[in-house]
Amino acid sequence: MCKSSPMPAAMSTLLELQMQLRHAVLGGGDTAEIVVAIRGDGLDPAARVGIYRNHAFATLGASLQGTFPVVCRLVDKRFFAYAAHEYLRKHPPHSRCLVEYGADFADFLANFEPCKALPYLADVARFEWALNIAASVREAAPLPLQVLAKVPASKAAYLTLHLQPSLSYVVSPWPIDAIWQANQENEVPSVDLASGGAGLEIRRTRDAIAWLRLDPATFAFRRALADGLVLAAAMRSATVQDPAFDFAAALQHIVGEGLAVAYGLSWEKKTLKPRLVDLARKEAR
Amino acid sequence: MVTAQRPAPNCSAGIGLRLPHVAKVVATRPKLGFIEVHAENYMANTVALDQLLNLRRDYSVSVHGVALSLGSAEQLDRIHLDRFKALIECVQPMLVSEHLAWSAIGGVYLNDLLPLPYTEESLDLFCGHVEEVQEALGRPLLIENPASYLRYSQSSIPEAEFLTEVVRRAGCGILCDVNNIYISARNLRFDPIAYLDALPIEAIGEIHLAGHHTAEGVDILIDDHGSRVVKPVWDLHAAALQRFGPVPALIEWDANLPALEILLDEARHVQELADACCHVDPA
Numbered sequence: 001m002c003k004s005s006p007m008p009a010a011m012s013t014l015l016e017l018q019m020q021l022r023h024a025v026l027g028g029g030d031t032a033e034i035v036v037a038i039r040g041d042g043l044d045p046a047a048r049v050g051i052y053r054n055h056a057f058a059t060l061g062a063s064l065q066g067t068f069p070v071v072c073r074l075v076d077k078r079f080f081a082y083a084a085h086e087y088l089r090k091h092p093p094h095s096r097c098l099v100e101y102g103a104d105f106a107d108f109l110a111n112f113e114p115c116k117a118l119p120y121l122a123d124v125a126r127f128e129w130a131l132n133i134a135a136s137v138r139e140a141a142p143l144p145l146q147v148l149a150k151v152p153a154s155k156a157a158y159l160t161l162h163l164q165p166s167l168s169y170v171v172s173p174w175p176i177d178a179i180w181q182a183n184q185e186n187e188v189p190s191v192d193l194a195s196g197g198a199g200l201e202i203r204r205t206r207d208a209i210a211w212l213r214l215d216p217a218t219f220a221f222r223r224a225l226a227d228g229l230v231l232a233a234a235m236r237s238a239t240v241q242d243p244a245f246d247f248a249a250a251l252q253h254i255v256g257e258g259l260a261v262a263y264g265l266s267w268e269k270k271t272l273k274p275r276l277v278d279l280a281r282k283e284a285r
Numbered sequence: 286m287v288t289a290q291r292p293a294p295n296c297s298a299g300i301g302l303r304l305p306h307v308a309k310v311v312a313t314r315p316k317l318g319f320i321e322v323h324a325e326n327y328m329a330n331t332v333a334l335d336q337l338l339n340l341r342r343d344y345s346v347s348v349h350g351v352a353l354s355l356g357s358a359e360q361l362d363r364i365h366l367d368r369f370k371a372l373i374e375c376v377q378p379m380l381v382s383e384h385l386a387w388s389a390i391g392g393v394y395l396n397d398l399l400p401l402p403y404t405e406e407s408l409d410l411f412c413g414h415v416e417e418v419q420e421a422l423g424r425p426l427l428i429e430n431p432a433s434y435l436r437y438s439q440s441s442i443p444e445a446e447f448l449t450e451v452v453r454r455a456g457c458g459i460l461c462d463v464n465n466i467y468i469s470a471r472n473l474r475f476d477p478i479a480y481l482d483a484l485p486i487e488a489i490g491e492i493h494l495a496g497h498h499t500a501e502g503v504d505i506l507i508d509d510h511g512s513r514v515v516k517p518v519w520d521l522h523a524a525a526l527q528r529f530g531p532v533p534a535l536i537e538w539d540a541n542l543p544a545l546e547i548l549l550d551e552a553r554h555v556q557e558l559a560d561a562c563c564h565v566d567p568a
């Protein structure tokens with residue numbers, strides 16, 4: 001048993017060997033260190049390492065392509081393979097469940113110079129990542145309205161809601177849902193890129209994946225709640241967009257649509273969490 | 286120590302169930318001895334897990350881990366092991382298996398079953414990790430022999446001997462992948478029958494079968510699980526059945542995934558061979 005015992009000193013050789021092979025497989029492809037430890041047996045050791053390297057890149061690339069099929073279609077397969085290759089080198093998987101790989105692919109694409117000609121590409125990737133979450137996370141039991149009705153009015157400002165775990169909010173200045181939908185067809189119909197952006201709510205409802213376009217105030221309200229803000233702060237986010245925002249009706253819709261699964265009461269006003277925390281939360285699922 | 290007990294003789298033939306086929310199997314419930322799933326496809330996908338639990342009512346299930354990385358020269362990833370354990374407790378499978386390999390180091394997952402040098406040091410490390418997982422799960426593992434494309438200069442123990450020693454020390458069983466033996470024997474120039482003969486009969490808990498292809502430009506076989514089982518592998522499987530007797534046997538298919546019917550057809554052939562084996566030698 002070596003449950004919690006420190007690593008024996010002799011194992012450093014094996015550790016070094018594995019780090020060398022990792023570098024040759026997913027790093028820069030430099031096999032100079034690892035080939036010394038491999039028998040040729042009639043074939044260049046570097047070619048033997050190359051078999052593992054090809055497999056890792058092919059299967060991880062296929063996994064990304066499965067998660068981001070429309071991004072792949074928009075840039076074509078060859079370019080996608082190149083982008084995936086660069087992403088894999090810079091952002092190798094940490095989770096061993098591939099459904100969780102690709103959370104920051106959209107951010108990578110946003111900063112990937114060869115993609116600059118397609119300014120909507122990263123947001124399409126964000127939309128596909130949200131679809132991936134909705135495809136793989138089961139719907140939780142919704143919070144009944146009667147339970148929420150028991151919260152005293154004096155404490156309502158400090159209410160927080162836990163929303164459906166499959167839920168994502170994605171906003172873009174581009175019509176990313178229309179772009180995605182058009183690319184489900186064999187013959188892609190034209191999409192008016194000047195038609196404006198969208199604030200989208202993406203979730204699982206029973207056996208289906210669904211998304212809705214939300215008006216800016218509703219989007220701000222729901223995303224603030226999803227980010228863990230108290231009701232008072234979420235209201236402020238909404239009224240910035242629409243001073244006449246009807247938060248009581250909005251709250252009823254959230255519960256009525258089965259979006260809320262639990263609630264909490266916080267006596268401290270929360271500040272907006274960075275989106276990175278949100279991403280990390282989703283990746284950890 | 287958790288010790289493997291060989292399951293009762295079982296002639297059943299199964300298929301590796303991949304996510305694109307799940308809905309059809311749920312809808313049509315084809316006749317199968319068992320289904321096997323990759324643990325990592327269900328640990329973080331609760332929608333797929335619900336479908337698997339639905340199938341669990343009608344099928345025996347085997348859970349095949351691909352990412353515990355038992356051969357890593359570092360501590361096991363406890364978070365991954367906890368998720369693995371939660372899945373096993375939820376599914377209550379008939380078999381749980383993993384690989385004689387490593388796939389993660391230093392926090393990076395390589396999504397491949399990478400080879401270990403076979404030395405006394407790696408043997409100690411690997412046995413410790415198998416024992417740790419078995420303790421956590423409260424049940425024995427089957428350990429699968431890998432398909433190999435290279436051999437380390439420092440390896441001093443033949444693979445079959447290494448695997449046999451893991452069984453002796455850690456009390457696990459063996460998942461004998463016949464296709465992998467065929468591939469490794471061709472790639473590393475050893476006798477596949479001698480390899481089979483070196484494995485302890487009583488430890489064999491399952492057999493895997495799959496397709497492979499020849500690499501472009503070099504005399505190397507690649508284990509891609511992307512085609513039907515070829516005749517030399519069926520022949521080696523017949524030799525394995527003769528030596529090990531009836532054990533559950535599985536058709537795996539991952540690349541170029543065909544229609545479900547093709548897998549079922551392959552599984553039918555596995556079942557015919559198993560039935561013949563059971564008939565000739567029921568012991």
